[in-house]
Amino acid sequence: MIIKELKLKNYRNIGQMQICPSGGINLFYGENAQGKTNIIEAVWLFTGCKSFRGAKDRELVRFQETKAKLSMLYNAGGDETADIEIETRRKAFAGGVPLPSPVQLMGGFNAVVFSPAHLTLVKNGPAERRKFLDTAICQLKPSYTGVLRAYNRALDQRNSLLKDIPYHSELMDTLDAWDARLCEAAAVMTKQRQAYTARLANAAAEIYDGLSSGAEKFSVRYALSYDESAGDFAENLRRARKTDVINGTTSVGPHRDDLEIEINGISARSYGSQGQQRSAALAVKMAEGEILKDVTGEYPVLLLDDVMSELDAGRQNYILNHIEGRQVFITCCDPDAVKRAAVGAKFHIKNGKILN
Numbered sequence: 001m002i003i004k005e006l007k008l009k010n011y012r013n014i015g016q017m018q019i020c021p022s023g024g025i026n027l028f029y030g031e032n033a034q035g036k037t038n039i040i041e042a043v044w045l046f047t048g049c050k051s052f053r054g055a056k057d058r059e060l061v062r063f064q065e066t067k068a069k070l071s072m073l074y075n076a077g078g079d080e081t082a083d084i085e086i087e088t089r090r091k092a093f094a095g096g097v098p099l100p101s102p103v104q105l106m107g108g109f110n111a112v113v114f115s116p117a118h119l120t121l122v123k124n125g126p127a128e129r130r131k132f133l134d135t136a137i138c139q140l141k142p143s144y145t146g147v148l149r150a151y152n153r154a155l156d157q158r159n160s161l162l163k164d165i166p167y168h169s170e171l172m173d174t175l176d177a178w179d180a181r182l183c184e185a186a187a188v189m190t191k192q193r194q195a196y197t198a199r200l201a202n203a204a205a206e207i208y209d210g211l212s213s214g215a216e217k218f219s220v221r222y223a224l225s226y227d228e229s230a231g232d233f234a235e236n237l238r239r240a241r242k243t244d245v246i247n248g249t250t251s252v253g254p255h256r257d258d259l260e261i262e263i264n265g266i267s268a269r270s271y272g273s274q275g276q277q278r279s280a281a282l283a284v285k286m287a288e289g290e291i292l293k294d295v296t297g298e299y300p301v302l303l304l305d306d307v308m309s310e311l312d313a314g315r316q317n318y319i320l321n322h323i324e325g326r327q328v329f330i331t332c333c334d335p336d337a338v339k340r341a342a343v344g345a346k347f348h349i350k351n352g353k354i355l356n
Contacts, residue, residue: 001110001298002327003043005073010062011086012038013352021327025320025344028331035352036331037115040303042070043329044113045090046082048105052113057089074109076298082109106139110300112289114282114307121284122261122268122277129259133193136200136288140295144192151185154178155250163248175241182253183234189254190224190233196291197222197259203287208263210322211279211315217264218283225256274310282307282319289326299326308332 006019013035028036037053041060044052051060061068070084082105083093092102099105120128137144158178165171201220208218226236233253240251261268261280268280286302293299302323307330308316319330328344348355 001300002075003072003301004075004079005071006039006043007069007071008039008042009069010065011042011068011070012060012062014038015062015352017352017354019347019354021329022345023327025323026327026329027320027344027346028329028349029333029346030349032333034349036349037305038352039349040113040115040305040329040331043072043301043303044111045070045084045102046072046074046105046109047111048092048103048108052115052117054117057086060086072109076109080108110139110292110296110298111303112285112292112300113303113305114285115305116309118285119277119281121281122272126256126258129261130255130257132284133196133259136291137192137196139292140196141192144188147185147188147192151182151189151254154181154185155253155255158182159249162244162250165245172245179234179237182250183237186233186254190257193254193257194222199291199294200284200287203290204283207286207290208279208283210318211283213314213318216276218280219262219265220284221260221262223258223260225254225258226252275312275315278307278310279315286323293326302326302328304328304330306331306333308334 002023003021006017006021008014008017010016017039019039028039030036041051041053041055050057066087068086070086072082074080074082081095083096084102085091085093090102092099092105094105094108121132134144134148138148158175161171161175161178165175197220204220205218208216212218226233226240230236230239236252237250244251261284263272263276263280268277272280282304289300289302304319307319311319316334346356
């Protein structure tokens with residue numbers, strides 16, 4: 001997956017910009033608030049997803065303009081074109097043909113993005129890591145979205161019953177039906193999550209080994225919310241029923257599981273330094289790209305926003321000079337990092353323009 005040309009018009013602080021990037025490393029550097037991240041964000045929109053910065057569509061149009069336009073020429077086994085027009089909402093085109101929804105771009109152009117916001121993958125609670133797993137699996141297996149919906153629907157119904165049962169004891173008998181539906185979806189979710197985590201663990205460990213120059217050991221493990229020695233999920237659900245009725249919520253299941261990330265055998269979330277946590281999140285996101293490559297046959301474009309902050313020179317050197325075989329877009333503010341980049345294209349961004 002290679003971007004050959006990117007054109008932006010009236011996007012964020014960018015009036016007009018045309019980029020013909022290198023097929024390898026592309027470094028976008030300059031001071032803060034000059035438009036570097038805007039370029040990364042624009043590329044990400046071609047995956048069919050919303051802004052990874054949480055912005056609404058209308059916020060993407062340049063101030064005092066009515067419409068933004070993004071165009072991309074990329075190679076995915078052959079040259080393809082895609083366009084996005086933004087007014088109050090996004091409209092997408094593939095090969096000049098309008099699509100019913102920007103979501104229809106998914107599968108045509110693949111990318112993996114890392115930004116400071118993704119540090120929550122390590123720093124925050126289990127919900128962030130479950131969301132990461134489910135999103136990553138959905139990219140590989142769109143049918144998984146139906147499993148998620150089924151599970152969440154059954155979970156909502158079960159939790160509603162748990163709250164009503166203290167006042168209507170006759171409803172207790174109806175729990176069995178919802179438990180069965182919950183268990184059916186949970187079995188698929190757990191299997192898919194565990195399989196994905198196994199692949200992720202191998203790829204992320206190798207990447208982290210490169211980032212740390214072999215000085216630190218990285219591991220990822222899928223952690224169930226219940227003790228397997230006490231039986232399967234259905235049995236644990238039955239055991240927890242009395243407590244669940246008292247608390248009015250379901251205490252075990254995939255919605256309570258976690259992805260445990262450790263460095264040298266201890267929790268990266270609790271004990272990792274800022275640099276280690278950033279490296280851990282980066283290793284996981286880059287590993288996501290490795291899995292996509294294994295499945296689709298080609299690397300997604302790797303988008304690394306403000307990745308250099310809080311990384312020592314050795315880790316920066318790995319990112320700048322040892323990521324091979326794929327196209328990478330990197331933004332940074334550090335002039336020294338620019339000097340350390342031995343290969344690739346460099347773009348100095350100022351006030352939404354390329355200076356060189």
